[in-house]
Amino acid sequence: MPQGFTVDAMSTGELLCGRYAVRGVLGRGGMAVVRDGWDGRLGRAVAVKSLHPQLVGDAESRRRFAHEARAAAALSHPNIVAVHDSGEHAGVPFIVMERLPGTTLADLIARGPLPQDRVRAILAEVLAALATAHAAGIVHRDVKPGNILFTASGRVKVADFGIAKTVGTDHTVAGQVLGTVAYLSPDRLLGTPATPSDDVYAVGVVGYEALTGRRPFPQDTLGSLSRAIMTERPPALRGDVDPATAAVIERAMAPRADWRFADAEEMRAALTEPSPAPPRSPTLVMTSVPPRRNRRFALLGAGLLAVIVAAAALISDVSDTPTPSTPTPSTPTPDPFATTVAPSVTPSPLTPTITAITPATPSVANPPRKHGHGHARGGEG
The missing domain is CATH 1.10.510.10 (Transferase(Phosphotransferase) domain 1)
Structure with a gap:
């Protein structure tokens, strides 16, 4: 038995049930006292909770105390104080719990x-x-x-x-x-x-x-x-x-x-x-992904730029062709791209002024594809 324990268990001079020795009080509640205890059979520290002496004769208090032992013993969980044993000594009910x-x-x-x-x-x-x-x-x-x-x-x-x-x-x-x-x-x-x-x-x-x-x-x-x-x-x-x-x-x-x-x-x-x-703010959506209309203008601007490059290449090919010996007609050959972009305008995919730039003729073979409802995917085209 560890030093400091005594067989004077609850003033009876005996071990509780011939097994448990007790010493100082660990705490007191409304109906019980908890003492430091020692299980002599298993050689381990325990806590012994006993009903207040003044409540020993109260049938309701004894019933609640017994109910606590049954309720806690029925619950096995790592976050619930484990009940090891219960009994009665010298007319006083007690519960043995983990220490x-x-x-x-x-x-x-x-x-x-x-x-x-x-x-x-x-x-x-x-x-x-x-x-x-x-x-x-x-x-x-x-x-x-x-x-x-x-x-x-x-x-x-x-x-x-x-x-x-x-x-x-x-x-x-x-x-x-x-x-x-x-x-x-x-x-x-x-x-x-x-x-x-x-x-x-x-x-x-x-x-x-x-x-x-x-x-x-x-x-x-x-x-x-x-x-x-x-x-x-x-x-x-x-x-x-x-x-x-x-x-x-x-x-x-x-x-x-x-x-x-x-x-x-x-x-x-x-x-x-x-x-x-939390739902994304519309402001965050609009600033993190370019709006659909601006992306459409970007595609349109890229298409027009490709057309201009193609036209420039065509003009270059024509200028390298030898001049025929017979006079050419005085009426110039119509340029299908002449009215497409004004010379002073520089395409910018993110500038609202691009809205005024549209193909003048159906000569653009592959206009930008019209997109459906893409805002459900965060504004992607």
């Missing part, structure tokens, strides 16, 4: 806002854990920074399914609201049955708090928080937050359930999948 260093997201937030890349990564792992729970019909109902732990390597672990609800069942009584007030959705504040959408809302609040270092609605009583949520909007996220990330968090925190993501998997996909590329 983590003890750092929580609440500890990190207490030091100040987190970088948004880190927040996205943390939320993605939290949502992956909750997606597994939702797929199994389990709603956590107490998602908050204090229940988000980290391994030594930095991996996220979601803990404390103590008030988790299995869809189709409920362990609450009429009018009872369970969970940490600051992370309860408006639906839960109104006493409606818990759904995966409530976990989504809590993740949105956690993301907001991680990015800003403060809760969107800092009220700490049920009545004040209810009034704030119903009448106020949370302060805007800081300006340098990625718009896509901000949009996901804001949607998760929507006051109406049908405006939020349906479950954790849908929110995780929105957070992690690349956003579709």
Whole structure:
């Protein structure tokens, strides 16, 4: 047994179930205490969570505690704290879980806002854990920074399914609201049955708090928080937050359930999948690709230039022919290209003045081909 452990387990003087030794307290919650433990059979560190002594006689608390053990044990996921064992010792129920260093997201937030890349990564792992729970019909109902732990390597672990609800069942009584007030959705504040959408809302609040270092609605009583949520909007996220990330968090925190993501998997996909590329601006299209009309003029100008070159070659061939001995007719031979281009005009494929230059006769054998609807391809001809 490692140094510092004792057999004085929960003041009984015995090992828990003859196997687990415990020592200092790691944390306390509303209904349980978590102690550092050691599994003597397997020789590994564990965390031992036991019901508060004052709640041992409460049947409802014992039922919730047992439900936590069953719910967490049924969920096998790398982002969920693993449950190794459960039992009862000297009338006190306990759960044996994997031992983590003890750092929580609440500890990190207490030091100040987190970088948004880190927040996205943390939320993605939290949502992956909750997606597994939702797929199994389990709603956590107490998602908050204090229940988000980290391994030594930095991996996220979601803990404390103590008030988790299995869809189709409920362990609450009429009018009872369970969970940490600051992370309860408006639906839960109104006493409606818990759904995966409530976990989504809590993740949105956690993301907001991680990015800003403060809760969107800092009220700490049920009545004040209810009034704030119903009448106020949370302060805007800081300006340098990625718009896509901000949009996901804001949607998760929507006051109406049908405006939020349906479950954790849908929110995780929105957070992690690349956003579709925004539509290109018409200005960008027009400046990156020459407009169709100018390209048509360019082709027309190139065709006219070819005709002029051909005409020049023809004239050159005629001038090299010997002059016949008989007088030539005084009427000059018509030049089909004489009226095509004025001598003072220089063709320019990108200048509007080219619009006045058109072939005067049908002597151009191959006029530019008329193009169809090419703008659907970005303006190409």
